[in-house]
Amino acid sequence: MNSQQLKNIIEAALLAADHPLSVDQLAVLFMPAHPEQSTEDAAPTRDELRQALSVLQQECESRGIELKEVSSGYRFQVKQALAPWISRLWEERAPRYSRALLETLALIAYRQPITRAEIEDIRGVAVSSNIIKTLQEREWVRVLGHREVPGRPALYGTTREFLDFFSLKGLGDLPTLAEISSLDGIPTQMHLNQSEINPMSDNNSPDSNPGSNIVQLYPAANDTKADTNEASAHG
Amino acid sequence: MNSQQLKNIIEAALLAADHPLSVDQLAVLFMPAHPEQSTEDAAPTRDELRQALSVLQQECESRGIELKEVSSGYRFQVKQALAPWISRLWEERAPRYSRALLETLALIAYRQPITRAEIEDIRGVAVSSNIIKTLQEREWVRVLGHREVPGRPALYGTTREFLDFFSLKGLGDLPTLAEISSLDGIPTQMHLNQSEINPMSDNNSPDSNPGSNIVQLYPAANDTKADTNEASAHG
Amino acid sequence: MVNVENEVSAVPQDAAPPFALVRGEAFNTLPRDLYIPPDALEVFLETFEGPLDLLLYLIKRQNLEILDISVAEITRQYMVYIELMKGLQLELVAEYLVMAAMLAEIKSRMLLPRPPGVAEGEEGDPRAELIRRLQEYERYKRAATDVEALPQLGRDIFTVSAERPDTQVMRLAPQVSLHEVLLALKDVLTRAEMFSHHHVQREALSVRERMSNILSAVNADNFTEFTTLFTVEEGRQGVVVTLLAVLELIKESLLELIQTDTFSPIYVKVPRQSIQGVSDEFATT
Numbered sequence: 001m002n003s004q005q006l007k008n009i010i011e012a013a014l015l016a017a018d019h020p021l022s023v024d025q026l027a028v029l030f031m032p033a034h035p036e037q038s039t040e041d042a043a044p045t046r047d048e049l050r051q052a053l054s055v056l057q058q059e060c061e062s063r064g065i066e067l068k069e070v071s072s073g074y075r076f077q078v079k080q081a082l083a084p085w086i087s088r089l090w091e092e093r094a095p096r097y098s099r100a101l102l103e104t105l106a107l108i109a110y111r112q113p114i115t116r117a118e119i120e121d122i123r124g125v126a127v128s129s130n131i132i133k134t135l136q137e138r139e140w141v142r143v144l145g146h147r148e149v150p151g152r153p154a155l156y157g158t159t160r161e162f163l164d165f166f167s168l169k170g171l172g173d174l175p176t177l178a179e180i181s182s183l184d185g186i187p188t189q190m191h192l193n194q195s196e197i198n199p200m201s202d203n204n205s206p207d208s209n210p211g212s213n214i215v216q217l218y219p220a221a222n223d224t225k226a227d228t229n230e231a232s233a234h235g
Numbered sequence: 236m237n238s239q240q241l242k243n244i245i246e247a248a249l250l251a252a253d254h255p256l257s258v259d260q261l262a263v264l265f266m267p268a269h270p271e272q273s274t275e276d277a278a279p280t281r282d283e284l285r286q287a288l289s290v291l292q293q294e295c296e297s298r299g300i301e302l303k304e305v306s307s308g309y310r311f312q313v314k315q316a317l318a319p320w321i322s323r324l325w326e327e328r329a330p331r332y333s334r335a336l337l338e339t340l341a342l343i344a345y346r347q348p349i350t351r352a353e354i355e356d357i358r359g360v361a362v363s364s365n366i367i368k369t370l371q372e373r374e375w376v377r378v379l380g381h382r383e384v385p386g387r388p389a390l391y392g393t394t395r396e397f398l399d400f401f402s403l404k405g406l407g408d409l410p411t412l413a414e415i416s417s418l419d420g421i422p423t424q425m426h427l428n429q430s431e432i433n434p435m436s437d438n439n440s441p442d443s444n445p446g447s448n449i450v451q452l453y454p455a456a457n458d459t460k461a462d463t464n465e466a467s468a469h470g
Numbered sequence: 471m472v473n474v475e476n477e478v479s480a481v482p483q484d485a486a487p488p489f490a491l492v493r494g495e496a497f498n499t500l501p502r503d504l505y506i507p508p509d510a511l512e513v514f515l516e517t518f519e520g521p522l523d524l525l526l527y528l529i530k531r532q533n534l535e536i537l538d539i540s541v542a543e544i545t546r547q548y549m550v551y552i553e554l555m556k557g558l559q560l561e562l563v564a565e566y567l568v569m570a571a572m573l574a575e576i577k578s579r580m581l582l583p584r585p586p587g588v589a590e591g592e593e594g595d596p597r598a599e600l601i602r603r604l605q606e607y608e609r610y611k612r613a614a615t616d617v618e619a620l621p622q623l624g625r626d627i628f629t630v631s632a633e634r635p636d637t638q639v640m641r642l643a644p645q646v647s648l649h650e651v652l653l654a655l656k657d658v659l660t661r662a663e664m665f666s667h668h669h670v671q672r673e674a675l676s677v678r679e680r681m682s683n684i685l686s687a688v689n690a691d692n693f694t695e696f697t698t699l700f701t702v703e704e705g706r707q708g709v710v711v712t713l714l715a716v717l718e719l720i721k722e723s724l725l726e727l728i729q730t731d732t733f734s735p736i737y738v739k740v741p742r743q744s745i746q747g748v749s750d751e752f753a754t755t
Contacts (some may be wrong), residue, residue, distance in 0.1 A: 004297070009320045012299030012313040015250070015632035016321050029320045064243030065250060065630055078247040078628040080621060085244045085264045086251050086628050094625035099519055102614035110613055122606050125520030125565050166620040167627055175616035178609050250630035300632045312633035321635055328642045334654060337646070341655030347682050348724070357662045373643055379685040380740060383723035390724065392682035401648045406679035415656045418649075 001030075006044055007052045011076075020073035020164060023049050071163030071170060101131050105140065109162070109174060113144045113155035132156070140165065236265075241279055242287040249302070249311050257308035258284050336366045340375065344397070344409060348379045348390035367391070375400065515555050521569035522607040524551060529604075536604050541580055541597055545573040576600060680715035685724060685740075693728060693737035 013029055014021055023046055030043040044052075053074060057067045065076045078086050097105075104127055107119045119127050135141035140162035146152040158171070168174065248264055249256055258281055265278040279287075288309060292302045300311045313321050339362055342354050354362050370376035375397040381387040393406070403409065518524045528547050529539055552570055555562050579596035595601075621627045688694045700712050716738070719725035728737045 008297075008299030008314070009317055010299070012317045012321050012632070012635075013324060015300055015311070015630060016313050016634045017324050018631060029323045062239070062243075064245070064247030076250070076630045078251050078630060079243070080626055082244055082247045083626055083628065086247050088264050089248060089252050094622065097618065099517075099614065102618050103519065103610055106610050106613040106617050109617065110610070122603075122610060123520060124522035124569070124603065124607060125563060165623045166617065167623075168620070175613065175620070178612045247628075247630070250632065251628040253631070303633075310633055313635045315635050318635035326642055329644050331644050332646055334657075337651050337654035338658040341651045342658065344651070345655060345678075347678055348685060358658055359661060379682055380724055383741060390685070392685070400646075401651075403648075407676050410652060412659065415652050415659070418652055418656050 001044065003048075003052060003055075006048065007055055010049065010052050011056055014067070014074055014076050020070055020075040022073035023053075025073060068167065069169055070167055072160045075164075098131075100128070101134060104131050105135060105158075105162075108135070108141050108156045109158050109171065110177060112157035114157075115147055115153040115155055117153060138165075236279065238283075238287060238290075241283065242290055245284065245287050246291055246311075249309055255305050255308035255310040258288075260308060332369075333366075335360075335362070336369060339366050340370055343370070343376055343391045344393050344406065345412075347392035347406075349392075350382055350388040350390055352388055511554070512558055515551070515558065519611075520563070521548075521566045522604060523611070524548065524566075525569070525604060526608055526611070536601055536608065539597070539601075541573065541576050541600075545570075545577050548573060572600065676711055677714045677718060680711050681719055681724075684712070684715055684719060684738075688725065688738055688740055693739050696727065696736035696738050699738065 009029065010026055013026060026049050027043065027046065032043075053067065060066045060076075064079060064082055066079050068075055068077050103123055104119055107122060108114055111118070111122075116127055116132065132141070136143075138161070139159055141156050142159050143154045144157040145155050147155055162168075163170065163173075244264065245261055248261060261284055262278070262281065267278075288302065295301045295311075299314060299317055301314050303310055303312055335358075338358055339354055342357055343349055346353065346357075351362055351367065367376070371378075373396075374394055376391050377394050378389045379392040380390050382390055397403075398405065518527065525544065525548060526536075528544055528551075529536060532543075549570065552562070552566055555566070576596045623629065684699055687699070696716075699716065700709050704711075716725065716727075720727060723741065725738055726741050728739060729735075
């Protein structure tokens with residue numbers, strides 16, 4: 001198989017699949033269907049697949065679509081600059097989400113794993129069951145486990161679908177949490193800011209709490225994390 | 236609007252729409268949103284649209300997809316020649332074999348040539364025709380001949396494909412009964428392949444191994460809680 | 471005053487209902503610092519996501535930093551809104567009242583003279599916890615806005631797809647490990663108590679394998695020379711195994727030996743009836 005054909009198969013597969021495909025998933029297309037059956041053509045290596053993806057990415061520069069890597073793999077998407085024309089294909093506008101839903105989602109994304117009571121604590125109001133249900137039905141949020149306290153409340157976290165929806169490769173790509181100036185003479189509050197303002201910064205230390213779990217849940221996030229932190233440190 | 240941008244918008248629109256688009260439907264994308272509002276750019280003519288479609292068609296020659304005109308308009312489709320690879324996106328693994336099938340296979344391997352009645356004798360239950368049929372379709376079992384008794388029952392034996400699949404040089408490589416009687420129930424490595432082979436089974440999905448994640452979550456979750464409590468106790 | 475009858479029709483008042491009721495008194499004019507169009511007031515009040523959100527709004531409206539808030543002033547304004555909400559019979563969740571109590575407590579602690587000898591900071595700023603909570607909420611309120619601004623599928627990002635080629639769903643045969651097969655055999659043999667009877671032994675197995683091989687090598691139409699069944703390279707043991715296999719096959723009437731004359735070559739052949747059986751079976755299926 002030459003590189004041209006390899007590239008074409010990848011392009012066709014990404015356009016035929018209805019969800020992003022990872023390099024591993026692409027590799028399967030080239031494996032013999034039955035383990036006992038050997039093929040004349042050697043299956044392409046991961047490096048060759050990545051190489052082909054990179055060529056496809058470059059070729060898109062002059063096209064109407066682009067090849068984007070998100071959390072669960074690669075997908076083709078319409079270039080954002082063309083959205084004004086393309087959105088006219090649909091009469092209905094994309095739904096807008098309520099502030100209550102977005103705030104709950106943001107808390108789960110930045111503070112996972114988090115219980116409903118902890119969300120309510122920070123927002124200062126009860127979180128309606130409908131919001132949690134909607135987030136779970138959209139497959140943006142799922143139960144990661146239960147906290148071992150009376151009542152065993154569910155611990156919520158975000159999913160790959162959440163990352164894919166917002167075009168993120170990992171949680172490290174989330175916008176940095178705002179720094180809020182602290183009040184002199186309130187040491188506890190300083191301490192709180194330092195440790196909790198940016199859950200993403202925790203990921204660098206292997207034994208720190210919420211971040212390290214997130215890394216294990218989303219291996220892809222791990223790759224991008226260092227870059228993001230570095231970038232935001234410079235910026 | 237230059238011809239490059241026109242072509243890109245058409246490409247993106249055809250790929251974003253979930254049905255073929257006619258030239259008229261494409262033309263709508265370029266009409267001013269409000270009739271009274273004039274655009275600096277004149278909307279492309281039907282001829283310009285057709286010209287752009289023809290260029291797109293030519294450019295597909297070296298790609299994995301092609302631009303086809305069908306009755307309701309134009310659509311991109313995966314080139315038929317790539318179907319052998321692309322179709323693997325939707326392959327599915329048949330359910331696991333039943334215990335009855337495995338027992339039948341084992342008896343045929345160890346007691347061949349053997350009739351169905353003899354298998355039923357040892358197993359103590361009837362052997363369904365489906366099991367024999369499945370084993371024959373898999374080309375693991377074949378009819379060696381017939382026993383000269385009333386009804387002339389078929390004599391079954393295993394095939395070379397059977398030996399190949401299980402990486403045996405000959406039936407003599409099968410463990411002895413003494414070895415089998417000391418077997419424990421710990422499954423060996425081979426089932427792991429099952430999940431790796433199917434491209435649609437999402438190995439990366441955090442769901443694939445919920446248990447291990449949850450184990451790791453608990454200590455961390457408790458740490459987080461400890462921090463929070465400490466902070467609020469001071470505050 | 472703008473007509474607001476429709477919005478407040480639930481208020482049990484007759485002609486010319488007041489805008490709202492505050493502590494039982496008719497509330498006919500809006501507070502001076504509330505410059506929201508009255509017909510939008512109800513909608514406006516409902517947009518607050520809770521007491522913290524309302525407080526942040528009040529602070530922002532005064533162009534104040536969270537750190538600079540005057541508890542007395544904020545508490546006064548907060549209470550005005552609470553009364554307005556009550557008057558409009560908005561569903562006033564308990565959290566608003568809890569916050570009102572907290573504000574009142576902070577206010578009273580701010581007014582208390584510091585006990586002599588207690589240095590500043592030891593007692594702490596009574597506002598600290600409130601400020602911490604406001605900052606924390608503000609942080610995630612902004613994060614929610616940031617998340618919403620990310621490119622969204624269907625709003626800013628459109629996925630693309632091409633028509634699939636004609637293809638059938640490939641169904642892969644299940645994977646099986648030898649271990650599974652052996653466990654199944656162990657089960658069935660245990661059930662049939664075969665182990666104790668030594669019905670199946672390793673030696674028998676290679677004879678059986680040879681039986682299978684011989685059966686596949688011979689057929690009913692042609693005679694196969696007996697000697698071709700043996701492979702010299704297998705040595706003495708191989709010859710014995712083949713011989714045992716042939717004898718077993720003959721015993722089971724699966725094979726016949728044919729010798730036309732003494733010392734002439736021996737041939738083997740599948741009995742004619744056996745093949746007949748095959749065609750019968752095919753005919754009936």
